[in-house]
Amino acid sequence: MDFKNNVNKYLLGLITAIFLFVGVGCSDTSSSNNSAVQKNTTLTAQSQKQTKETAVKSPIKTEKAMVTRHVDGDTVYVKLENGTETKIRLIGVNTPESTTKHEEYGEEASNYTKSQLLGKTVYLEKDTSDTDKYGRLLRYVWLEQPTEINEDQIKTKMFNAILAINGYAEQSTYPPDVKYADYFKEFAAYARENNKGLWAINHNGTTKGDGIEAPSTSSSNSSSSRSSSSNNDNATVQQNQTQQVSQSNNQTATVYVTNTGKKYHSAGCKYLRKSQISISLSDAKAQGYEPCSVCNPPQ
Structure with a gap:
């Protein structure tokens, strides 16, 4: 009987030890798992914070918007972040007309703007004036926020400039909104020299902006200048x-x-x-x- 009791006590002690061991092991495993989860959570939070801190900081102040409708080559509707829908007139450029009247390349410029902007998120930059006499917001429209202001970023990220450099628009400057006027003049000249867009149709352009004066060496101008009647008319005008x-x-x-x-x-x-x-x-x-x-x- 004593022997049997001793065996029972031994087995009970062994079972108790096993339970204690398993319990401690589970506790350690749970603790390790919780620690790993907390560590991963901390790392994720830190990563998100670092990503936010290292996000591109634009040197200009812009307002985010969504392009909802297009009117023509240089005018669109956008929805601002406050939910307001308003009309935007691109600063510094002028495309051929395609609404109230139709000029050469007007439809092409309108369709190009529609294909590039409609439904897209853009970033609006204000110059000096807020609106024009028609109540339209005057803005530069960036497809991406620039990381710095230089020629390369302007001609690849600003839609106003993209219109000019691809020959869909001429320069059109209204003081005091002249921040990028020199760039637009350069881009319009490039498009003209390379017969891009509207310049391929008419070397004088179609919107009669202020980009570059028409050359004075054309045959029609030369023959007119040699004409005595033209000279008399010019003398009278002068x-x-x-x-x-x-x-x-x-x-x-x-x-x-x-x-x-x-x-x-x-x-x-x-x-x-x-x-x-x-x-x-x-x-x-x-x-x-x-x-x-x-x-x-x-x-």
Whole structure:
């Protein structure tokens, strides 16, 4: 009987030891698993924090938006982050018309803008003016936020510039929104020299912006300049312009500027575009306009 009791005590002790061992092992395993989970969670949080901290920081202030509709080559509708839908007019460029009137390459420019922007997330940059006289927001439209402002990033990430460099738009500068005007002028010149887009249709362009003056060596211009009747007409125009200038040769004289360029003109100047804007001579000079040498406006 004592022997049997001793065996039972031994077995009981052995079983108890096994349970204790298994329990401690499970506890250690659970603790290890919990520790691993916590460690992974911590690493994930740190990784997300580092990703956020190392995210691209743009040197310019932009507003994120979604393009919801397109109007033509240089005008679209966007939905801002606050849910407001508004019309955007691209700054610094002008595409051929395709809505109220139809100009060469207007449909192509409109379709190109639609294919590149519709439904896309874009980043809007403001210059000096907020809206134009039609209530449209004036903005540069970035396809991606730039990491720095240089020619390469402007021509590959800003849609205004992409239109110009591919020949879908001419430069169109309205002071005081001139931040990227020099780039647009360079890109439009490149497109013209390489017969891209609208320049392939007409070497003078189609929107008559202020990019580059038409060359004066064409056969039609040459024959006209050799024509005596043309010379007489030009002499008459010059005489009339001189008379007009002499009558208003003071700081309150009215001169004219176009929607692009930095020259002011007298009425009737052959380089005065259809989008002429009247302005006083003093205001023109104050805004940095220079006289057009062709029509000899008041100084």
